[in-house]
Structure formats: C-alpha cells, structure tokens
Amino acid sequence: MTELRPLDSGFMELEDTDRHISLGIGAVAIVAGQPPTREEFSAGVAAGLERNARLRQRVRRAPLDLTAPVWEDDPNFDLAHHIRWTALPEPADESALRELIATELEERLDRDHPLWQCVVVERLAGDRWAMIVKAHHSMVDGISGITLFEGLCDRPGEDHSVRGPRAEDRSGSGLSGLVAKGIRLPLVAPRFAVSVVRGLVPVVYAAIAPTAATSLNGPIGRQRRYVVARASLPEIREIGAAFDATVNDVALAAIASAYRAVLHKRGEEPTPDKLRILVPISVRPSDAKYVMDNRVSAMLPYLPIDIEDPVRRLAAVHDRISEHRAKGEAEAEKSMLSMAEWLPFAVVAWAIRLAGHFPQHSVAALATNVPGPRRPLTVHGREVLEILPCIPIAMRLRTTIAILSYHDQLVFGITGDYDTTPDIDLIAEGIEQGIAELLAASRVPHIP
Template sequence: MITRLTPQDRSFYRLESSTNPMHIGSLAILRNRAPAGNSGHAPLDYESLLTLVESRLPLVPLYRRKVREIPFALGRPVWVDDAHFDITYHIRRSALPEPGTDDQLLDLVARLASRPLDHTRPLWEMYLVEGLSEGRIAVFTKTHSALVDGDSALEIGHVILDTSPAPRELADDAWIAHREPADLELLIGGLLHLATQPREALEVARHHGAEAFAMVDAAGKALRTLASMVRAATIGVPDSPLNIHTSRNRRVEVVRTDLEDYRKIRKRFDCSINDVILAVITGALRNWLLSRGQVLTEADTLRAVVPMSVYADGPSGELKPAGEVTSLLVDLPVGEPNPVIRMSHITHATEAHSRQERGVRARTLVHMAGFAPASLHAMSVRSASTFAEHTFNLVITNAPGPQQPMYIGGARMLEMYPVSPLLRFQALSIGLTSYDGRVFYGLTADRDAMADIAVLTASVHESMEEMLGACVQ
C-alpha cells in the first residue's frame, strides 16, 4: 500500500537537518512498584512494553511504515509498509546506575533528543529507562513531526496510555506488510500522479527543467528571502540571545508546578489559564535575561509563537479540549518589572491577536480516551512552523492532559513532559503539559547557547511566587 505524503508532511520531512531534527519527544515517569496489598501487580518491563506497543500499533498504522523518495525527486515522497519492520529496533532499553537521579535521566533524554531518527525505517523510537530511584522507570518516545497530523495519525505515546492499571484489550492484529515497491514502480506512480496534478507538476518542472527554469527558481527564492527580510523588519522582532545558529546538541530541563496555583491567579485577574502561563514564563525569562547582565527597559519584549489555544477553561477552571490547535504571535513584556502590569499586557495581547490565529485541525484527538497531550504537542510544533523565520524569538506550546491518573502497562504515570524540537535559529523551546493536578514544563535548549538553562528553570518558580504574591495585594 502506497500513500503520498501530504504537502505539509513533506515540508516537515524536508525541514529536518543534522542540527535541527524535527522529532517531538514525550517523557513519562512511572511508578513501577506494586502498591501495598497488591502482590499480583506485575512491574512494567521491556518484554511487557513490547507486547503493549505491538498491540496498539493498529491505532497508529504509520508507525509500521517508512518514507520512500520518488526517483529523481519527481513528486512528493510516499509512505510504504516496512517489509522488514522490527519492533525491537524501535523500542530500546536503557538503564541508569541505581539509584538513578532525575538529573541523570534528563542528561540521557537530552542525548537521545539530539540524535536524528533513521530515515530508512519508520520514523520513531521508544526507550524504556530503568534504574530510577524510588522504584521508578521512564518511557521516552520520539516521533518525527511528519508522522502526526492529529486527525488520522496520532503519536504513539497517546495510544499506549490507559485510564486503569488493567490495559484495555484490543482485537488481535493480523498485520502483514505489503510488498515494498521497486524504484521503477515509484517512478511510474509519481509520473501518473503528476499527470493529474498540474500545479505539482509545474513545481517539479521548475526544479528539473532547463537553465532558464533554474534561473527563475533562484530568482523566486531570492524574492521570497527578500520578502521574508522585509516582513521581519516590518514586524520588528526583538533582538535576543535566543536566536542563533543551533548546534547538534541539546539540553533538557523540567519544572513541576501545581495547577491550583494557576487557577488562583486566573480567578484573581479574570483571565485564562493560558494567560497565566504566559505571565509566569515572561517573569522567568525576565529574570534569566537580568542574570546575564542584560539591561532591560520597560518597553523590551520577546516575541513568542504560542500554539496553545488547544483547550478552553471551563466555568470552574477545569480544562476542556477544543477541536483545533491554533498559533498566534504574542509579545512578552520582559522589560516590565511589575507582575500585575505584565499580566495586563499579556491579556490584552492575546485578545488583540486572537484574530491572527493559525489553525490546524485536530479532530481525532478530542475523542480519544484520556486526551493525552503528546499528539497535541506534535500538532503545536507543526502549527508554529508555519510562521516565517526571524519573526519570533521562541516557541511556547501548551497542551492539556488528563486530570485523572493514567497508566502504561499497569504502571502509574507520575509525571509527563514534552520534549519539543528546536526550529531553525531557535535556542529554546518551552512545552507544558497539565496532568493530574500538576503543570509540567519541559524546556529544550541548545547546549552551546544555554549553558545557564538551570537559571531559567529556577526562575519559573520565582516568577510563580511573584504572581501569587500579586494576588494578595
């Protein structure tokens, strides 16, 4: 069976480079000891994880398919069944020296997040990390952004979660790989497809035509580059140490906070939880910049792409999923020293710019049990990447998770963190996930540019305390 990549999937597939791998990561930390009085509970191990994932693969069929290029680049690449699919290649086992610390886990995750996926195989990997202190284990998943569209294709971490310790049963999967097509078949199929798609055929001709076409193509690229530069100058993206050429290596840090604190601030300032999150991050970024000796004026801002309008606040502060992932540009007032005024600026900015949202449909997600956020973060990265380079300083993604305990193979999930990719010229990406009464931050940074990322994570707590203090004034 052959399925052509959509134009957007192709753009994500092409966007990847050695210094900017385009996979979305998800880190789940699990309690893996049997509860008191439940001696029948079997801990999650490598073999049981293999069995669980294999039983859920029918829910994510692209996870057994790989990308094949059309010879001579005559059209979009295609998905084909991997005739040699080996689940043990994709699900791997790692261990920390017991008792492993959270810092050691994050160092391991950073190294794994730095490595591009193997493009000759299905574009995903999963790691079972054993040896964590207090009987915990971790499951780290990385999936290429081209794989997840939120409608027909979900992220693997989304479907292995259950709402009870007993994994739900699915029908047996009798999957048999279709024969992998030869290059000649792909070439003929590509030509037939182009015959019915004049616009795509013209695009291919521009890349493979005579020198005149090459000159036109180069001129077109130059004009697009000039237009992008003019647009960036018009928008006036603020200068920032966050916008550099990134290295191959990453740092990963996390922050744990209580959802109830955000609800208190939301109630006090009559705003959304999204606004509160942005205000807390703004205060943290301000403190981080000051720690670097940067002189700030009250007018200084950082511009963020914010694909976080993926849920609405219910009347009692509960999180309600919506059917669309949207993005907007928001200026974060990092120069403003007063937290109340910062909150006011952000509330007005999100209201004013809501009309500029870039929407990406995610219909399937809202019907999934548990409403796990892994797929939403992948969708958010896709939405954020629709903005031109040099028009923003960082990406902040926020996706709701279930507010009841979730399980992977009977092991209760304690924490869940997004590990977002860095877009080109972006030294920092911040992802947030709410789950079971907590809000978990995952910060992914360029290792060379942000050796002081621990200062930023500590500043999140300082900013939260500052906002809570403003509530009682």
C-alpha cells in the same frame, strides 16, 4: 499509501537543511514501581501497534521530489528497531534522567524505518522507572503525539477501533496527481486568497522583520540541555480566575518573567521589542484526534518582558494573545497550508528548503501548550506519576518550552542549546518564581 501533508513533509525538509538539529518530539512517563519484563513490555507495545497502523509505516520519497512523500508499510518492520532499554548511573536521580532526555533529543530517528522510538529507563530513584516515547515531527504534533503516547499505555475498558492512515483519500501521488493539481489550482486559489492575505500579512511581517538583538536567537550546535519547571494546575486556575486570564495566559506570563530574569542575568536590557515568541495553535478538529499528522498554525506575539509588575505583565499577555487571535492570523496560516496542498510538491519542498537556509532573526523562543491526558494512566498496571514533555530546537531558536497538563500538574519541559544556554536552569526557576508571584498577588484582598 497516503501522502504527507505539506506541514508534515516540511519538518523533514527543515531537518535536512541543518545537520545540527533533530526534529523528534517526545513525552517521558515517570512510572511507579519496577518495570515489566522485556517480553511483557514488547507485547504491550505490539498491542499498541494494532491500534495505529502509522507506527508500522515508513516514509518513501519520489525521485526529484516531483510528488509528495508517502507513508508506506515497512516490509521489514521489526519491533526491536524501536525499543531500547537502558539504566541510569547512580544516584539515578532526575538530573541523570534529564541528561538522558537531552541526549535523546540530539539523536535523529532512522528514516529507513518508521519514525518513532521507545526507550525504557529501568532504574530511577524512589522506586520508579521511566518510558521515553519519541516520534518525528513529520508524524505528530503536540496533540497527536500525546495521543500516540497514550496508545502505548494501558487501555481503559472502552477500546478505540484500529486507527490507521487518515480516512480521506490523499492518493493523488504520481504524475496524474501532479497534473490534476496544476489544473485545479486556478479554480481553488481565488476562494482562499482574500482571507489568507488579510490575516497573513501581519504574520509574514512579524516573521521577517528583525527584532532587537538578543542572545536568545543565534546559531545552535548539536548538543542539548533539558530542564523542567512544575506548577499546580489548580493554582494556575486560581490565578486565572482572579485576573480573568486563561491557563495559557498565566503560563506565558510566567515564561515572560523567566526570560526577563535570564536577560537581566546576562546583562541585556529586556526591551519591548526583544522577545517575539512563536506560539503554535492547534487547528485539529475533535474527529481527527487519532490521526497521526500535524494540524497546527501559529501566532508571533511579543512577550512583555519589559514590564516589571507581574500582574500588569499577565494583563499584557492576555491582551496581546487576544489581539493576535482577533486578527485571524492562525486561521490565515491554516488556509495557506490548505492551499499548499494544491501546489506541486516540488515547489513546496524547494520553498521550505530556502526558508530553512534563511537565518531568521525575528523569533527568539517557542512555547507550545498541549492539553495532556485527563484520565490517570498506567503502564502494565503501574501508575504514571507524571509526564515530561520535550521538544526540539531549530531555526536559531536556542530554547523551546513545551507545556503539558496531567493530573493536577502543569509541567514546562525546556530544551536548550548546550553551548549557548549554560544558564538554562534560570528559565525553570524563573517560571516557578513567576507563578509564585502571581499566586501571591491573586490572594491579596482587592478593594472593589
């Protein structure tokens, strides 16, 4: 058995504080041809389980949450709990698929079993089918989630060894572990304190200081909407090369363009203090790629939705992201999470529950950029044509955006609250329009 890290267990605590949310994150593969038989597909998934022991493990909590929850082998594991088959109604097009994805984002995973599910969509227009892979955020972040997804696809010639629980021994559960943590905390805390405080002060201030009121932040219901925006990755890189920006800068500038357009349509002025966005930052080392857990920190920049010119808007995004990185905010949060591992779990759990009940008004959206598979993927010999990322909403964030690269495509998967984002298509359209404007500007000859 291994303990859940503080951030992993935090996602379970957060889900428990709000009956309207489900914290499953997913990837949807659009696959060419017809699906395999049910027997063939189950055999392929079973092979994937052999490479990742976490998929056979469930979460067990301690009485009164005195110690951290642990992953333990499910003694009654049954693969049938985790695979479901369905088909779309005619015309079985992308609109119908997006409705199904939205429904999947609403459903909570069963905590009596390992926290993942695979849904096979047997029929999709254009001689295609789909595979929806969903896992609880306590098990995976964006990068480990895509690694999990790849593990259920066909393997290349080279195979990785079985990837079970992480190598380090986190067996400090039980009363002895609790006592040991209490003894060691005064010894380890000082070495973190100075760097954490220096970097964390601006993050804490950003998280609690309310921004200008906006319809992007507020109570959410149980139903979801889901839409997709697509862009050419070579064209994104062309824009970045022209304006000395990263792929992430270009993506965030396009998102800023989209929210600017949405606010205008809603009759709201896109002022400089209206859209603070949560941008997760991976702190996962390369040797932990196959470990199923969360290794993320975050930044909280304002998006420059008040700037009308798309090139100036991109420059502002680049400068703001660079400034936040220079402040060391992501590293400070990483250090804070490391220090949390030395605290008694009950303290951490109650702190997260309290934060979950606190109605935050400072953050209006979330955008996470995950590098997708570099190699072409297949499922039972069928080509994976594209991958659509999908993530949940919570904490009064009425929309979230997952950005994923695969082949020469960058896909923006946009999740919204059903009741408060009936215009969610405007976000997808705004992203594509924002990229088109930047691409056109990048191809205009510039006088040196």
